[in-house]
Amino acid sequence: MSLYVASINSGSNGNCYYVGNGTDAVLVDVGISCREVIKRMQRAGLSIQSVKAIFISHEHSDHIRGLRVLSTKYNIPVYINEATIRGGSLYLDSVLIRPFEHAQNISVGELLVTPFRKEHDAADPYSFNISGNGITVGVYTDIGCACQNVVNYFKECHAVFLEANYDEEMLENGPYPFYLKKRISSNKGHLSNAQALELFKNHRSAFLSHVFLSHLSKENNSPQLVKQLFQEQAGDIKIAVASRDNESEVHCISADGLEGNCVVKQGNSENRDASKATTKPALHPKQTSLF
Ligand SMILES: [Zn+2]
Numbered sequence: 001m002s003l004y005v006a007s008i009n010s011g012s013n014g015n016c017y018y019v020g021n022g023t024d025a026v027l028v029d030v031g032i033s034c035r036e037v038i039k040r041m042q043r044a045g046l047s048i049q050s051v052k053a054i055f056i057s058h059e060h061s062d063h064i065r066g067l068r069v070l071s072t073k074y075n076i077p078v079y080i081n082e083a084t085i086r087g088g089s090l091y092l093d094s095v096l097i098r099p100f101e102h103a104q105n106i107s108v109g110e111l112l113v114t115p116f117r118k119e120h121d122a123a124d125p126y127s128f129n130i131s132g133n134g135i136t137v138g139v140y141t142d143i144g145c146a147c148q149n150v151v152n153y154f155k156e157c158h159a160v161f162l163e164a165n166y167d168e169e170m171l172e173n174g175p176y177p178f179y180l181k182k183r184i185s186s187n188k189g190h191l192s193n194a195q196a197l198e199l200f201k202n203h204r205s206a207f208l209s210h211v212f213l214s215h216l217s218k219e220n221n222s223p224q225l226v227k228q229l230f231q232e233q234a235g236d237i238k239i240a241v242a243s244r245d246n247e248s249e250v251h252c253i254s255a256d257g258l259e260g261n262c263v264v265k266q267g268n269s270e271n272r273d274a275s276k277a278t279t280k281p282a283l284h285p286k287q288t289s290l291f
């Protein structure tokens, strides 16, 4: 019993995250072009036909850039609030708009999505926990601080896309103007490596198996540095950095934390285990993999 996750892009140049159970999937944010989302999903073996809903965290352009075209072209419902639509000057087909509330449990096929409020300098910002098959995956980017909501929902996660935006020293000594440094490091800006690490060290569940470090600053962070920082505290937990330039591989999150126990490919006779047959999702005709 697993969920499949991938970052389609992560960073201030665009965010898009995929979480699915093999049959149904959701995207959180569409901050790169529709065309690029489709290209990258195809490369990763993920089908847009599996995406039954899009959830939007807030109106900053790196989270909504490709939303209108993607949702319209593929007729995908968009969970987004009025203030976010207004703040982003978005023109969406009204039949696709689904408003939501804090802590509401939203069913998307067999998935359950729970939005929760967080601190960020946007009109009405949310992060999301997505659950299915007994697994919970969090998408936590654009977080000014680890507020009580973040802490509480983080404790439920088997896997998380966790913002580690900047190294405090690099930001301090870097080229950004003072006002921008202040904005980024404020309680309504972004989570630093140290803040993300504190959350990870103090509030992770015993079953957290994967951390995908996300929304890294190009100027004020280094993937190697932040990965090393987490790795030192991670034990058996898998640490990966979500790229600013490419899609990630598709990770399979299972209750025992072992990716090897996930059924990753259809059509492979080694995986044709009768006990798993009922959990195998249907394939889109042209797909070579599950997603
Ligand atoms: Zn952002």
Ligand SMILES: [Zn+2]
Pocket (backbone or CB within 6 Å): 058, 060, 120, 122, 142
């Ligand atoms: Zn933002």
